Amino acid sequence: MxxxxxxxxxxxxxxxWGFWWEPAVKQPIEYPHKTHVQQLKLPCTSxxxxxxxxxxxxxxxxxxxVACHSGGEAKSEEIKKIQAFGEKGQEIPWKRVWxxxxxxxxxxxxxxxxxxxxxQTCHGAxxxxxxxxxxxxxxxxxxxxxxxxxxxxWPNEKGxxxxxxxxxxxxxxxxxxxx
Amino acid sequence: MARWGMVIxxxxxxxxxxxxxxCKAENNVPAVGxxxxxxxxxxxxMQVLTxxxxxxxxxxxxxxxxxxxxxxxxxxxxxxxxxxxTYRNPEGIVAQIYARCIGCRFCMAACPYNxxxxxxxxYQKEGPGQNPDVSVRPKGVVEKCTFxxxxxxxxxERALAxxxxxxxxxxxxxxxxxxxxxxxxxxxxxxxxxxxxRLAQSRRAFRLLEExxxxxxxxxxxxxxxxx
Numbered sequence: 001m002x003x004x005x006x007x008x009x010x011x012x013x014x015x016x017w018g019f020w021w022e023p024a025v026k027q028p029i030e031y032p033h034k035t036h037v038q039q040l041k042l043p044c045t046s047x048x049x050x051x052x053x054x055x056x057x058x059x060x061x062x063x064x065x066v067a068c069h070s071g072g073e074a075k076s077e078e079i080k081k082i083q084a085f086g087e088k089g090q091e092i093p094w095k096r097v098w099x100x101x102x103x104x105x106x107x108x109x110x111x112x113x114x115x116x117x118x119x120q121t122c123h124g125a126x127x128x129x130x131x132x133x134x135x136x137x138x139x140x141x142x143x144x145x146x147x148x149x150x151x152x153x154w155p156n157e158k159g160x161x162x163x164x165x166x167x168x169x170x171x172x173x174x175x176x177x178x179x
Numbered sequence: 180m181a182r183w184g185m186v187i188x189x190x191x192x193x194x195x196x197x198x199x200x201x202c203k204a205e206n207n208v209p210a211v212g213x214x215x216x217x218x219x220x221x222x223x224x225m226q227v228l229t230x231x232x233x234x235x236x237x238x239x240x241x242x243x244x245x246x247x248x249x250x251x252x253x254x255x256x257x258x259x260x261x262x263x264x265t266y267r268n269p270e271g272i273v274a275q276i277y278a279r280c281i282g283c284r285f286c287m288a289a290c291p292y293n294x295x296x297x298x299x300x301x302y303q304k305e306g307p308g309q310n311p312d313v314s315v316r317p318k319g320v321v322e323k324c325t326f327x328x329x330x331x332x333x334x335x336e337r338a339l340a341x342x343x344x345x346x347x348x349x350x351x352x353x354x355x356x357x358x359x360x361x362x363x364x365x366x367x368x369x370x371x372x373x374x375x376x377r378l379a380q381s382r383r384a385f386r387l388l389e390e391x392x393x394x395x396x397x398x399x400x401x402x403x404x405x406x407x
Contacts, residue, residue, distance in 0.1 A: 103314035
């Protein structure tokens, strides 16, 4: 009887394997960040344009991919897929990988355009990836936010030295981000 | 630093409840259902308190008092919170951090204005039709009016990107925006030129349960009798 219970537990564990943690995200196109960022030296915001203009970064529109990948014969299967989306006039159904809890207000524009924080600070070394990440490279906690907000220092634009966070309206007030 | 405050002119209020509906829509305030309502669990961050006319004295006016959280400068609710989930922030807004709240409801007992509400169940899920700027509260936390501070977050974000300060009138809560009688005026009390601080100085001004010393930043205006 005891053995039966043990076998039962193992069977349930095996059957539910893979449902225990977040499932891997499979993107419609095997986009290589490495080729675009390291080899072609494109800045992140050349595709993730809304990161500089809006609170939400969003995903790149098909038109942006096609702008480079339309002409000539496609070199790979993946580029053919992009062209197919482009010809049909469809948006590529990119899947979301990074999610903040809904009770957090986070503006990409403030962090990218105003504070000039590097994307890698939160997103990790995306430029080294040959294929899209199945999961976020970093697990962010509130300590990651607070760590920066308490100690953030900018090089002083007017002269030498640094500007402390307090002088630059970087808030550690809960209400500044929680909603 | 701004000190946000609100003036409600009771002589202008018609009791239409537009502020109540605007608040519910803006802040994803759930409809709890009939069974819960019977138990006194209705959630309404903005509530229009009414005084029913006395039949012995016909011709008397019916009175309405729209009551959001009064955002006290000396709030009794924050003093009893054991986990610092509710506190008065530097701009004078009494915040409620849902992720931090343990649902002990001490603050609800402490609030003399009954402005705080408890989520006895998970009344709703995130979905289309809800305001994505406001989180849906989980079961077991206390919620309250926050002067629509998510609108301040957005206003401040825009101002930062454009390298300026938040302009007067850029940040207005949903209730003030919706009021058709313009009975609700919102603004910066620390700015002596603002309409709200001018009205707060009016001889018609009074505060709810002033004698408690909670120093509310929601100030009511009315002529003569019927104060508080």
